[in-house]
Amino acid sequence: MSDLTRQLLTGNEAIARGAYEAGVTVCSAYPGTPSTEIFENLAQYKNALYAEWAPNEKVATEVAYGACIANARSLTAMKHVGLNVAADLVFTAAYNGVGAGFVIVTADDPSMHSSQNEQDNRRYAQFAKIPLIEPSDSQECKDFMKEAYAVSERFGTPVLFRVTTRVSHSKSLVSLGEREEQTPARYVRNIPKFVCTPAFAQKHRPELEERLKALEVYANTSPLNALEQKGGKIGVITASISYQYAKEAFPEDTSFLKLGFTWPLPMDLIRSFAASVETLYVIEELEPFMEEQIRAAGISCVGKRAIPDMFELNPEIVRRGVFGAEPEVAQLDVDLVPRPPALCPGCPHRGFFHVLSKRKDFVITGDIGCYTLGYAAPLSAMDTCACMGGGFSLGMGMAKAFETQGVTDRKIFGVVGDSTFFHSGLTGAVEIIYNKGNMIPCVLDNSITGMTGHQDNPGTGFTLNGEIAAKVAIEDVLRSFGYQNVIIVDPQDLKAMQQAVDDALASEVPAAIIARRPCLLIKRIRHDVGKCVVDREKCRGCRLCLKVACPAIHLRDGKTEIDETICAGCTVCAQACPFGAISRVGDQRKGE
Amino acid sequence: MTAFTGKSILICGVGGQGTLLMSKTLTYGLVQAGYDVKMSEVHGMAQRGGSVSTQVRYGEKVYSPIIGRGEADVLVAFEKLEAVRYANLLKPGGAALINDYEIAPLPVASGAAEYPQNIEEQMRRAFQVRVLPASRVAKSLGNIRCTNIVLLGALVRAFALETIDWNAALTASVPPKALALNIAAFDAGYQLEG
Numbered sequence A: 001m002s003d004l005t006r007q008l009l010t011g012n013e014a015i016a017r018g019a020y021e022a023g024v025t026v027c028s029a030y031p032g033t034p035s036t037e038i039f040e041n042l043a044q045y046k047n048a049l050y051a052e053w054a055p056n057e058k059v060a061t062e063v064a065y066g067a068c069i070a071n072a073r074s075l076t077a078m079k080h081v082g083l084n085v086a087a088d089l090v091f092t093a094a095y096n097g098v099g100a101g102f103v104i105v106t107a108d109d110p111s112m113h114s115s116q117n118e119q120d121n122r123r124y125a126q127f128a129k130i131p132l133i134e135p136s137d138s139q140e141c142k143d144f145m146k147e148a149y150a151v152s153e154r155f156g157t158p159v160l161f162r163v164t165t166r167v168s169h170s171k172s173l174v175s176l177g178e179r180e181e182q183t184p185a186r187y188v189r190n191i192p193k194f195v196c197t198p199a200f201a202q203k204h205r206p207e208l209e210e211r212l213k214a215l216e217v218y219a220n221t222s223p224l225n226a227l228e229q230k231g232g233k234i235g236v237i238t239a240s241i242s243y244q245y246a247k248e249a250f251p252e253d254t255s256f257l258k259l260g261f262t263w264p265l266p267m268d269l270i271r272s273f274a275a276s277v278e279t280l281y282v283i284e285e286l287e288p289f290m291e292e293q294i295r296a297a298g299i300s301c302v303g304k305r306a307i308p309d310m311f312e313l314n315p316e317i318v319r320r321g322v323f324g325a326e327p328e329v330a331q332l333d334v335d336l337v338p339r340p341p342a343l344c345p346g347c348p349h350r351g352f353f354h355v356l357s358k359r360k361d362f363v364i365t366g367d368i369g370c371y372t373l374g375y376a377a378p379l380s381a382m383d384t385c386a387c388m389g390g391g392f393s394l395g396m397g398m399a400k401a402f403e404t405q406g407v408t409d410r411k412i413f414g415v416v417g418d419s420t421f422f423h424s425g426l427t428g429a430v431e432i433i434y435n436k437g438n439m440i441p442c443v444l445d446n447s448i449t450g451m452t453g454h455q456d457n458p459g460t461g462f463t464l465n466g467e468i469a470a471k472v473a474i475e476d477v478l479r480s481f482g483y484q485n486v487i488i489v490d491p492q493d494l495k496a497m498q499q500a501v502d503d504a505l506a507s508e509v510p511a512a513i514i515a516r517r518p519c520l521l522i523k524r525i526r527h528d529v530g531k532c533v534v535d536r537e538k539c540r541g542c543r544l545c546l547k548v549a550c551p552a553i554h555l556r557d558g559k560t561e562i563d564e565t566i567c568a569g570c571t572v573c574a575q576a577c578p579f580g581a582i583s584r585v586g587d588q589r590k591g592e
Numbered sequence B: 001m002t003a004f005t006g007k008s009i010l011i012c013g014v015g016g017q018g019t020l021l022m023s024k025t026l027t028y029g030l031v032q033a034g035y036d037v038k039m040s041e042v043h044g045m046a047q048r049g050g051s052v053s054t055q056v057r058y059g060e061k062v063y064s065p066i067i068g069r070g071e072a073d074v075l076v077a078f079e080k081l082e083a084v085r086y087a088n089l090l091k092p093g094g095a096a097l098i099n100d101y102e103i104a105p106l107p108v109a110s111g112a113a114e115y116p117q118n119i120e121e122q123m124r125r126a127f128q129v130r131v132l133p134a135s136r137v138a139k140s141l142g143n144i145r146c147t148n149i150v151l152l153g154a155l156v157r158a159f160a161l162e163t164i165d166w167n168a169a170l171t172a173s174v175p176p177k178a179l180a181l182n183i184a185a186f187d188a189g190y191q192l193e194g
């Protein structure tokens, strides 16, 4: 017997559990907030299923799709922008259909707590013509996963399973169930189904529309859509986390049509619900996705007229929008100094950016990761950061623009992290070689995917389950592309870092820099840590050490002081001090 | 409006201060006591010294895992400036348990801004404030890291949640070798006057 008592689980833990109970056997993903913990939690089921970190979302989705063609129930998961990377396959997989069940989890991030945009991926379901399922709490995350596989197999389609930050990262009570093992059919080659030539695609095209019609029929009776008929005055159509907010914002006698299957919309159900109430509200976060379709069906409703179409909702925003209820809020007169995130004390990225920050003629095209914080004052050492992989290719575009403009006094450094390098820096690195880019690609190799909470990647030598794996050497990759001068440097050694930059700029052959030092937070490595102390006699209060942007350093009475509880003894500040006022004391080892 | 009959707790601090462990222990105890419980946290920047917050809601039935402005019954702040940052979520007249502890944000550390001096005074105008020496107590017990459990003890007292078996909740959420320290921290927090 499995444990049937209720557990407090995050939505992500519950999705992992749901995949396990649904008998899924092949899972591949690339990390990204707020989706990451789904796969971290799959690791506990390693005796029952295979789960891996892929180099990026496109590869992950392809792996999962390939597995479903071989009749294994499969899963991929990603943050919302990850679906942009995977989209190429998703649109065509909709045409070809599936073997066994195939579910794509997209974790959207309304309010952009940890993201660069707020795209509403429900649009992808409609765009790619695949069904959409949206749970509103952890129990539903688990239960809806199982129905998602049933829908995928019954209708032969990939299923998009959309959660948001508040669904993924909120905990609520979940009753667990048993795993249902699947018996896979034997794989048989099926050329017309899985080879997407124009002739076959043209055949699939009308079938796709037929499938959508069948899905709409299913939607009208789907167990994922629930009617809570109370009174005839106000009716609310809602889905996902907005349901929870609306339940607290509307009066007790409000009728609800709570949708868990949100594309194709159950229009018959919606029409009869609308007819049963005097006023119909559509409460949804972000885009007017349901509202537009409901209106297009000739049903009048109140939606974005009352509810904002950007940033996340909560019960108070719904109450205010619908009923004009202003909450009582205390007004304080305090100068609220911001607390922006900063590179950790001892972060290896600090030395790299400190050296590059000194030159005003440098253009630094950055990328996404902890190292994006190189943009923050006082380092301010970044020109761009847009999407993963862009660190190399955006720099290439700028280099070509400068060439056409006759600009020769700007030096371009393209910067990506190790995980980002494997994700989509590879093709940019090829582009720079192939098209003779006048720039220096740099990989900040801290030997981990830091930003998303320390996942392994192809360069770390370990798999998702912590097993030893082949370690792809970034320098070998770059050399094989044609970078004849790959400079490997410890960024914490400022002199060496400066030398690496000078050497790369002077290089006659294509040069690249790998700034290599593992992140101090990696637990399996023994780190060499200590403490730095300030000699207050020698300190002249010049503030040059503050330019390294370390959270452990502050001023007291005009002189530098170091908070020893958080200092890691990396000595970057000591190297930056022209008066030798900072020195390191005590050697310790941290880690195993 | 459907009146929410339970309680909403907002816990805030600076990444690395242990707000998550406190919420975990708290929710464990509340679940054991038979409440419906929801908890919400925002990950991402937590490890990088940024501002962090967790919301815990419990009662007979909880729908939303998060609250809006003016909806929290109590605010537990691990750091003074963070108390102010989240104060607009606390009901006017609500309880604020504030750890008497300052962590300078980067603009203050670099001399570009001053750490505000009027936090207590301003908070007292709007809320029932208790300023607690939780970090000093934790330090005197031997480890500043148990500040979170000192504050949990104080919260349990403020909310009269004594009927819950907190020793069991601590046993479930902290490593065995840290249990004795955390039980001592809990008791010390429970006894705190402030």
Ligand SMILES: Cc1ncc(C[n+]2csc(CCOP(=O)(O)OP(=O)(O)O)c2C)c(N)n1
Pocket: A030, A031, A032, A033, A079, A081, A082, A085, A368, A369, A370, A371, A388, A416, A417, A418, A419, A420, A421, A446, A448, A449, A450, A451, A452
């Ligand atoms: C397409 C896409 N997928 C995933 C993410 C989430 N994400 C942000 S940074 C990052 C990886 C950073 O790792 P690395 O390049 O090694 O840099 P580090 O954070 O370790 O400095 C990921 C996966 C994203 N922003 N975009």
